[in-house]
Amino acid sequence: MSTCCMLFVKNPEPGKVKTRLQSGCSPEAAAELYRAFILDCAATLVESTAQRKVVAYAPADAGTAIGALLAGMGDFELVPQPELDLGGRMAQMAEWSFAAGAERTAIIGSDSPSLPAGQIDAALEMLVEREVVIGPSTDGGYYLIGLRAGECGDLFTGVEWSTGRVLEQTLARVGTRRLGLLTPWYDVDTPPEAGFLKIHLEGLQQAGSGVGKHSLEVLRRMDLPAPS
Numbered sequence: 001m002s003t004c005c006m007l008f009v010k011n012p013e014p015g016k017v018k019t020r021l022q023s024g025c026s027p028e029a030a031a032e033l034y035r036a037f038i039l040d041c042a043a044t045l046v047e048s049t050a051q052r053k054v055v056a057y058a059p060a061d062a063g064t065a066i067g068a069l070l071a072g073m074g075d076f077e078l079v080p081q082p083e084l085d086l087g088g089r090m091a092q093m094a095e096w097s098f099a100a101g102a103e104r105t106a107i108i109g110s111d112s113p114s115l116p117a118g119q120i121d122a123a124l125e126m127l128v129e130r131e132v133v134i135g136p137s138t139d140g141g142y143y144l145i146g147l148r149a150g151e152c153g154d155l156f157t158g159v160e161w162s163t164g165r166v167l168e169q170t171l172a173r174v175g176t177r178r179l180g181l182l183t184p185w186y187d188v189d190t191p192p193e194a195g196f197l198k199i200h201l202e203g204l205q206q207a208g209s210g211v212g213k214h215s216l217e218v219l220r221r222m223d224l225p226a227p228s
Helices: 019-023 027-047 063-069 086-099 117-126 166-174 191-206 213-219
Strands: 003-010 052-058 077-080 104-108 132-136 142-148 179-181
Touching: 003 027, 003 086, 003 117, 019 027, 019 191, 027 052, 027 063, 027 104, 027 117, 027 213, 052 063, 052 086, 063 077, 086 104, 104 117, 117 132, 117 142, 132 166, 142 166, 191 213
Parallel strands: 003 052, 003 104, 052 077, 132 179
Antiparallel strands: 104 142, 132 142
16 A cells, blocks of 8 residues: 655745744744754654655745755655645645555644654554544644545544644544544644753753754754743
């Protein structure tokens, strides 16, 4: 069965990404950190077992910039996201992957640079038996959603995106589909969350892991609050 993993990214322009981080840093610093997030998430995608590795970017004219950022990292397919709300973008990109031959597709965001590739692999493996797989995020959303071909349905409709109800409402949309659930992970949107990420990545490096190395390099130069 053909497998695909899609990484959703935004062009890391100052003032347009990681705006909630800007309560503790400049727009330029937030964009620099987000660039590092993209690199680390792309490295995770490379390490995954997904047969097709897709970077879905926004806005639609950001292909050259994203391609330059990821140059030499891996054999990615770069595809523009449609200009819809988040649910519409995920639904259309999932259907695009199925039309291109994928039978199991996982979608991840770029807010979890410490995420291990094993979470992607676990999702794709669960999709052999399950129709939908969700990786819950500690902020009430999810860091990964996986689907088998033909299972989009209304999964992405009627969801209050960017709120703490995303996971709850998505689980309600799953209905009678067979669900697989991954272990929870965390997104990084605020200065205290970035403070926790730094501590976590320092620990991972101390333990011999290279996960999140680009983000850690930037975080070490930032004045971050303690986790809360």
